[in-house]
Amino acid sequence: MIFLQLLIGFLQVGLFSFGGAYAAIPLIRSVVLSYGWLDDEMLTYMIAVSESTPGSIMVNLATYVGSSQAGLPGALIATAAVVLPAFVVIWLVMVLLKKLLKNPYAQAVLRGLKPCITGIVLETGVFMILQNCMGGVRQGSPDWVSLAVTAVLAAIYFGSRRIRGKGISPIALIGIAALAGVAVYGI
Numbered sequence: 001m002i003f004l005q006l007l008i009g010f011l012q013v014g015l016f017s018f019g020g021a022y023a024a025i026p027l028i029r030s031v032v033l034s035y036g037w038l039d040d041e042m043l044t045y046m047i048a049v050s051e052s053t054p055g056s057i058m059v060n061l062a063t064y065v066g067s068s069q070a071g072l073p074g075a076l077i078a079t080a081a082v083v084l085p086a087f088v089v090i091w092l093v094m095v096l097l098k099k100l101l102k103n104p105y106a107q108a109v110l111r112g113l114k115p116c117i118t119g120i121v122l123e124t125g126v127f128m129i130l131q132n133c134m135g136g137v138r139q140g141s142p143d144w145v146s147l148a149v150t151a152v153l154a155a156i157y158f159g160s161r162r163i164r165g166k167g168i169s170p171i172a173l174i175g176i177a178a179l180a181g182v183a184v185y186g187i
Contacts, residue, residue, distance in 0.1 A: 002070045003077050009035055010062045010081035017058065024058050037065050058082050149180050 009031045017024030025047060032038050038046065050060035059079055066078025100106050133146040156176060160168040168176075 002074065005035055006066050006069060006074055006078045007081045009037075010066070010078045011084065013058060013062070014082040014085035022057075028058065028061055032061075032065060037069055145184055149177075149184055152180065153177055 013024060013028055013031055017027050028047075029040075029043060032043055033040065046061060046064055047057065050057045050064070053060055059082060062078040062082040063075045066074035066076070068074075070077070101110075129150060132143070133150055134142055153173065153176065157167050157173060160166075
């Protein structure tokens with residue numbers, strides 16, 4: 001019986017939670033409390049833990065609740081139930097998009113969107129660099145340490161591009177940036 005309850009409860013969460021994880025928390029709370037799987041205090045703690053662990057809050061909570069109620073099978077059922085609706089929707093969109101992408105008008109629209117998306121990403125990057133290095137766009141007093149770290153990271157990226165013919169992987173660059181941040185600001 002618990003397996004069926006986990007399936008139905010977390011299918012409801014997966015089907016009717018729109019607007020991201022934080023918008024889904026009231027629905028998760030309603031389902032979990034209505035079945036009596038956790039009390040409100042424990043659920044609040046688990047929401048905090050789910051926010052601080054990798055992955056979606058909904059998936060983390062479903063896995064924890066399923067595990068606490070029915071062990072590994074419960075965790076698998078609850079996690080599959082919360083993910084299944086999104087999987088089906090994405091699969092349907094993919095099938096429809098595959099057909100749509102063959103349309104020459106759709107291809108023209110996508111070719112027109114590429115420069116726009118590139119511009120938006122570039123603008124976000126420039127804004128973040130200015131915000132970080134200039135102490136805010138309006139304050140105007142440069143943070144020389146941030147400027148130096150940014151220059152070193154740019155030199156690493158463009159230097160590796162020149163030496164190797166391709167840039168360093170974004171994940172490696174993020175790791176280097178994290179280490180530089182700890183070395184410069186953490187010490």
